[in-house]
Amino acid sequence: xTNEQREFILNPPPGSALxxxxxxxxxxxxxxxxxxxxxxxxxxxxxxxxxxSKELDHMRATGRRG
Amino acid sequence: MINLAVAIRALxxxxxxxxxxxxxxLRLHGSSYITQDVDFCFEQTxxxxxxxxxxxxxYAPRPRGLSxxxxxxxxxxxxxxxxxxxxxxxxxxxxxxxxxxxxGRFREVDSLAxxxxxxxxxxxxxxxxxxxxxxxxxxRPKDLPGLVELKAIxxxxxxxxxx
Numbered sequence: 675x676t677n678e679q680r681e682f683i684l685n686p687p688p689g690s691a692l693x694x695x696x697x698x699x700x701x702x703x704x705x706x707x708x709x710x711x712x713x714x715x716x717x718x719x720x721x722x723x724x725x726x727s728k729e730l731d732h733m734r735a736t737g738r739r740g
Numbered sequence: 741m742i743n744l745a746v747a748i749r750a751l752x753x754x755x756x757x758x759x760x761x762x763x764x765x766l767r768l769h770g771s772s773y774i775t776q777d778v779d780f781c782f783e784q785t786x787x788x789x790x791x792x793x794x795x796x797x798x799y800a801p802r803p804r805g806l807s808x809x810x811x812x813x814x815x816x817x818x819x820x821x822x823x824x825x826x827x828x829x830x831x832x833x834x835x836x837x838x839x840x841x842x843x844g845r846f847r848e849v850d851s852l853a854x855x856x857x858x859x860x861x862x863x864x865x866x867x868x869x870x871x872x873x874x875x876x877x878x879x880r881p882k883d884l885p886g887l888v889e890l891k892a893i894x895x896x897x898x899x900x901x902x903x
Binding site for chain 2: 714721
């Protein structure tokens with residue numbers, strides 16, 4: 675991703691969908707990082723997120739606190 | 741061990757007629773959306789059902805919530821029996837849907853899909869535009885963050901001339 679592309683995401687034009695996403699609470703730095711990933715890296719990242727989410731569910735269910 | 745990537749690859753290598761939809765499709769387009777399963781729209785034909793059954797069988801699929809004490813056979817007939825199949829497998833949870841709200845059945849869904857190529861396989865994935873249509877039609881509060889992010893991704897990709 676070029677600096678220009680990253681800048682477009684991180685400082686979106688007013689009224690744009692990116693600006694609306696930022697205002698909604700979407701982390702545009704994370705979005706920019708995700709868009710830089712290859713398909714394999716995105717799939718791997720999704721797997722890690724599922725693992726984490728399941729682990730958190732398990733911890734909630736068993737009452738463990740870190 | 742959760743590894744739904746293996747399930748996606750198994751279906752791709754079996755040439756099953758499936759399209760990745762839902763949260764996993766969002767992730768593959770660059771979203772941070774959190775999902776705990778992988779959803780596929782599948783062509784509900786006898787031949788394709790046999791193909792899917794064969795590809796997933798090694799991972800011991802069972803309907804989610806079905807008591808472990810009850811016998812169950814995962815086969816083509818089961819896949820033909822319902823429009824919505826929710827499975828637990830040794831790889832994680834998998835949903836198979838014959839219809840996607842707002843779009844239609846497999847043929848319509850596939851017409852709004854693109855091929856995403858990984859290092860070792862390729863799979864059809866619902867496009868950003870297709871996901872926006874489906875999420876808008878579903879009109880579920882939990883989908884709103886994903887929908888907002890999808891529109892941002894669409895804008896970025898349009899700005900790059902990709903769509």
